[in-house]
Amino acid sequence: MLVEGKNISFSxxxxxxALQDVEVTIEKGxxxxxxxxxxxxxxxxxxHFNALLPLQQGELRVAQIDLRDEGDIWRLRRLCGMVFQNPDNQFVASTVEEDIAFGLENYEVPREEIPGRVRAALALVEMSGYEKRAPNTLSGGQKQRVALAGVLALEPEIIIFDEATAMLDPRGRQEVLAIMDKLHKAGRTIxxxxxxxxxxxxxxxxxxxxxxxVLACGSPKAILTDLDLMKEAEMIPPLPVRLYHDLRQAGIYLKNCPLTDEELVEELWQLRSKT
Ligand SMILES: Nc1ncnc2c1ncn2[C@@H]1O[C@H](COP(=O)(O)OP(=O)(O)O)[C@@H](O)[C@H]1O
Ligand SMILES: [Mg+2]
Known part of the structure; x- marks a missing residue:
């Protein structure tokens, strides 16, 4: 278990x-x-995972580090990289490569390792060739990918995206989601x-x-198709789920509740072949 938290409360x-009796477990990958x-x-x-906030109550372990011990904070920060919402608030240097290098210097990565790590991280986020660019000349999606490269260069165990797509246009959002998916498929914990x-x-x-x-924890299917649960969380279910229920109301029954557009098309197709 990479992250194991119990009874976490915070004010x-x-x-x-702001947190009440939270339980959380996350496995590697x-x-x-x-x-x-x-x-x-x-x-x-x-x-709490990288000690940006102190553990006030409860238990939390991240990569075997007990968050009640304060000594390991730097190791923890390195293990647990974060990309935040605002792409403009994450840069300190005037070029992309200097910015990533600066983060590495901060964590005392040996000098001779830095250029190689910068190059590899930029390749991972598909931003090779942008080394000399000023961060403020990049699109929102590109900025978030560079911010992510800064995190990846530190070789973290866990990569956290805190609403990292929320301020991006649809294209930028797709870019960031695609990289997230790629990292997950490569075995990273996201x-x-x-x-x-x-x-x-x-x-x-x-x-x-x-x-x-924590209202509930489970598979996307279990959580997102549960109308009562979504309502309790003040969330609107995905469109295919809403359509499934609207059709039922109208007396049209799909076999399974679809989650994605592709599954919705599949269900509608089966309906058509029955009639
Ligand atoms: N720095 C802060 N000082 C005081 N209250 C905060 C602070 N950050 C968040 N809160 C409060 O804690 C609660 C949880 O906030 P937050 O964790 O930011 O929620 P979310 O990320 O889901 O939007 C909210 O009621 C919010 O107003
Ligand atoms: Mg938030």
């Missing part, structure tokens, strides 16, 4: 709870989506935080959060 103000509406506690939870239900469909597992609590 910013010492009064109201898993693609976990943390889904929930605004303010449900998603960012607060993952900020945590994707999102309030877009469509982005959780491809996950291995979804943790559904609401008001600081």
């Amino acid at each position: 910013y103000d010492g009064f109201s709870l 898993e693609f976990l989506a943390i889904l929930g509406c605004n303010g449900s506690g998603k960012s607060t939870l993952v900020k 945590i994707a935080i999102t309030h877009f239900v469509e982005e959780a469909v491809a996950a291995d597992k979804i943790i559904l959060m609401h008001k600081g609590r």
